[in-house]
Amino acid sequence: MINNSTINRFKKVVGDEYVLTSKEELLSYSYDSTAGVDSVVPKLVVKPGSTEEVAEVIKIANEEEINVIPRGAGSNLCGGTIPVENSVVVVLTRLNKILEIDEENLTATVEAGVITVDVHDAVEEKGLFYPPDPGSMSVSTIGGNIAECAGGLRGLKYGVTKDYVMGLEIVLPTGEIIEVGGKTVKNVTGYDLPKLYTGSEGTLGIITKAILKLIPKPETHKSMMAIFDELDGAAETISSIISNKVVPVTLEIMDRVTIKTVEDFANIGLPTDAEAVLLIEVDGIEEVVERDAKKVIKICEEHGARQVKLAKTDEERDDVWAARRSALSALARMKPTTILEDATVPRSNIPDMIRGVNEIAKKYGLQIGTFGHAGDGNLHPTILTDERDKEEMEKVHKAVEEIFDIALDLDGTLSGEHGIGIAKAGFMAQELGEDGLQALRNIKYSLDPKGLLNPHKLIGDGSNE
Amino acid sequence: MSKILKEVEEEVAKCMKCGLCRAVCPIFSELDNEATVARGKVNLIENVNSGELGLTDKYEKLMELCLMCKACVANCPCGVEVDKIVLKAREELAQDKGLSMIKKGIFSVLQNKFVFPLGMKLGSIFQGLAFSKNDGPQPGNNPRVSVGLDRRRVIPDLAEKTFKEEFPEVVKVDNPKARVAYYTGCTVNYIYPEFGESVVNVLVENGIEVVIPQGQQCCGTPVRIYGDTKTAKKLAQTNVEEFAKHNDVDAIITSCSSCGLALKEEFEEVLGTSPELKEFSDKVYDIAEYLVDVIDFDREGLGAVRRKVTYHDPCHLVRGMGVSEQPREILEAIPGVYFEEMDRPDRCCGSAGSFNLKYYDLSMDINKHKIEDIKQTGADTLATGCGACKMHISDGLNQAGMDQEIVHTVQLLDEAYQKRKVNREKKSKRAG
Structure with missing residues (x-):
């Protein structure tokens, strides 16, 4: 249990102002971005300012047998940072320095609390590129991204967070500080702990620092939007693009429900009678981008695209992506509660997955819009509901279970990028x-x-x- | 659930706790405490609603920590109007706990037709007693003693003659193209009458007749945002009645972002919608909006104004009234103006009405980012559309040792018209 003398021990380590004890503040760390999971109020919130302070905090927690909930921005979607009984939330946002951008070794060394988009900005200024771009990147922390192995829109070509973690500084659950991996491309010394800790969801220790892999920033890009009357046409297009040796940086799909909702919300001229829309971007050096874009357009047309729009200017590119960017907003505004799933299947099974989700929606009378990263098979069936409607929430939980069932039947996985957490x-x-x-x-x-x-x-x- | 919070129940339910507000909330950026960000505030209000949390002092303080800058609203995927939710929370607190004594004093003065103007008037005469001339680069005064004001502050001079004293109730033009009523607001009337002078000048220059209703009063925003709905209602009612006396005008012009938003939207929220009020609100335009969108202002042969200018978007103008292109269009139209956009021009300056009185240090921490962004542009002039922003940014510039002049956008247009007049006179002299 946490009594005053324990609180004072924490205060001694991090300073009075970085130990939050008021009811109002504890309530403020009782939730994260996950819908449909009950919040739990922690006993205490501490905000250490260095790796050493994190280690000391963990040692006290060990001695006093208090559960430890590591937290960055609290923007995950699996309940990964929702506290449990008898717990102290350890917030890592004070560890917010970009320590080094090494242009010779193509690495960035950053503290765990650095905001993802700040890493993007800092490395892109030097002509470099850190590809993982989860939807929450304007607020999420690198430590949180690593703990959850965050994905994003660029996964198809560039992979996800685990492909960019070369080294980590970790505070073990027993309070020791270790460094694993490093700046070398090759490293077979021991178990691959950077990989083990990436996606470990804070269950194996607290990540305090990371060495991230960088790549040169792609020279140029081209974006396209293809409109389909048949879901199968869109699906065949996805497979055909890949089998024609074009790997787009982004290959997104929106289903009929999503298209209609986005159009109602944003009025950007989407055809509401279409069955699917594909949003595609290719990047790289100019000659290759030209060639790939032409190939993609041809493939779309061969598979029955009603229309393919190629963005010719930056503004037109923004228009193409405005549709995708407003997908979640548009869906979320329909109903108070938005349950965002991320069941993932091999890309060849995407049409079956979308059809399956549609059948589940019909069966339970739920509104489900599906959009997502078609290129890597990572879909976001989005259930629109109201948490206050207990009866409907029962149906939602059943629907979610069935979505998992189909994903697994289709050789897929429960979660592509959101994590398991408590949800x-x-x-x-x-x-x-x-x-x-x-x-x-x-x-x-x-x-x-x-x-x-x-x-x-x-x-x-x-x-x- | 209280009756007051019940009004925003659906708005509260819309928040999906995604936390994207963390990227844009100026207060959260400084304090890094989840209880201060929009998502955190909504969560606390939910806990009050469910009876889990009482109306504690800490909760009251957290609800005070909101600038009403609407940055979270603009960035919210679900479009949750967090500012309106926080207002309701404040209204409930005010009802439950009473307004704090200082605020009560200020608020009751604001609504008094005679005491407020008289106080401001006496203030302008005796300001030398309480304040010493600021010796920094910005014009204004420092408090001699700390009278609830931080002594580092630069407080602007109160105008010796208020704007309304300086101008007749109707500024006539021959064969007017249109007739408008001008809502001056308190900062123009008492502190920056030069803003108002330029508003009138540019309107007249465009052949517009200007009515300045003498009985107009404070728009009520300073009291409304702290939950004093009763006073806000009275002020709104008085203003609507005063302007109804001139209901033949084509438009109602404002030159202060918060006043503008109050007239355009918030009067309806305070008084309840009615066809008459709708007609009133529909007529309200910010001066820049009116010049660009409604009358397509005269740009023929404008005189050159040689300045490097950057522009600060007042929160209630850009996110409240949706006016941001228009002032830039005016600036771009003036020959000689070299316009340089600052980084994040729409970031709140930290003023937020009386927020900066109670939380001066925090408001200056927020202000520092604005000062830095202004500095980076190398501009010698900052244009904006709000007197309260000018006051606060001027304070920040002064403390940073910077001498940039802060003007209302229309002051530069006014200058360009004046120069045109001079040029034309010279030309006709030469011709003659």
């Missing part, structure tokens, strides 16, 4: 099997014997104690 922990065995899940638990408890770091997340409630 999907109960479904883990379904995908991994009991033995698979047990293997994860074994890793967790060998590093965190008391199970204090972000308990119940990812691996659920089963313990090894």
Whole structure:
């Protein structure tokens, strides 16, 4: 339990002003961006200002047996930063320095609390590029991105966060500080801990610093919008683009419900009778971009696109992406509560996945719009509902379960980029099997014997104690 | 749930807690405390609604920490009007706890037709007693003693003659193209009458007759945003009645962003909608908006104004009234003006009415970013469309040792018209 003497121990480490104890402030760290998961009020919030302070905080938590919830911006969508019983929230936003951009080794060394978009801006100023671009990048922290292995719109060509983490500084659940990986492209010394910690959702320790891989900034890009009357035409186009050896940086799909909602909301001239819209961007050096764009247009037309628009200016490019950018806003404005799923299937199974989701929507009488990263199979079925309507929420939970079922039937996975957290922990065995899940638990408890770091997340409630 | 909060229940439910407000909230940027960001405030209000949290002092303070800058609203994927939610929370607090004594004093003076003008008048005569001339680069005064004002501050001179004393009730022109009523607002009337002078000059130059209703009063924003709906209602009512005396005008012109928004939108929120009020609101235009969108102002042969200018978007003009292109179009039309856009011109300057009285240090921390952005442009002149912004930015510039002149956009247009007149006179002399 947390009494005054414990609070004073934390204050001694981080300073009085960085320990929050008022009811109002504790309530403010009881939730994150996840819908449909109950908030839990922590006992305390501490904001350490250095790796050493994080380590000291963890040591106190160990001695006093207090659960530790690491938190960046609290913008995740899996309940990953929602506190649990008897917990202290450790906020890492004070660790907000970009320490180095190394143009010779193409790396950026940053503290965990740096905002993602600040990394983008800083490296792009030097002609470099850090591709992961999750929807929350204007507020999310790099530490949070790594803990959740955040994805984004550029995953198809450039991969996701785990493809850009070369080294980490970590405070272990028992308070030791370790550094793993580094600036070398090749490194086979020991287990690949940077990869293990990327996507570990704060269950194995607290990430305090990262060495990120950078690449040269692509010279130029071209964007297109293709409109389809048949879902199959759009799906065949996706597969055909890839099999024709073009890898677009972004290949997004919006289904009929999404198109209609976006058009009603933004009036940007989308055809509301279309079955699907594909938004495609190719990038690279100019000659290749020209050639790829032509190829893509041809492929779209061959597979029955009613119309293909190529953006000729930056303004036209903005128009193309305005449609995609307003997708979530438009859907979210329809109803008070927006449940954003991210079941992911091999890209060849996308039409079956969309059809399956549509059937579930019909079965439960729910409004579900689907859009997402068609190129990498990562879809966002978005359920529009009202949390206050208990009856409908029951249906929503059933629908979500069925969405997971189809995704797994189609050789997919529960989550492409949002993470498991507390929201999907109960479904883990379904995908991994009991033995698979047990293997994860074994890793967790060998590093965190008391199970204090972000308990119940990812691996659920089963313990090894 | 209280009756007051009930009015915003649906608005509160719309927030999906995505947290994108963290990117734009000026207060959160300084304090890095989730309880101060829009998402956090909505969550606290939900907890008050559910009975989990009472109307505590801490909650009251957190609700005070909002600039009403609407940055979160503009950036919100769900379009949640957080400012309106916070207003309701303040209204409930004011009703439950009463307004704090200082504010009560100010607010009751504001609504008094005679006491407020008289106080401001006496203030202009005796200001030398309480204030010493500022010796920094910006014009104005520093408080001699701390009278609820930070002694570092630069407070502008009160005008010796108020704007309304200086101008007749009707400024006539021959064969007017249109007739407008001008709502001056308090900052123009008492502090920056030169703003108003330029408004009248450019309107007259464009053949527009200007009525300045003498009985107009404070728009009520300073009291409304702290939950004193009762006083706000009275002020709104008086103003609507005063302008109804001149209901033959084609438009109602404002030159202060917060007043403009009050007349355009918030009177309806305070008084409730009615056909008469709708007719009134529909006539309201910011001066820049009116010049560009309605009358397509005269740009023939404008005289050159040789200045490097940057522009600050007042929150209630850009996000409130949706006016941002028009002032830039005016500036671009003036020969000699070299316009340089600053980084994030629409970021709040931190003034936020009386917020900067109670939270001076925080408001200056917010202000510092604006000062830095102005500095980066290398401009010698800052144009804007709000007197309160001018006051606060002037203070910041002074403390940074910067001497940029702050003007209302129309002052530069006025200058260009004056120069045109001189040029034309010279020309006709030469011809003669």
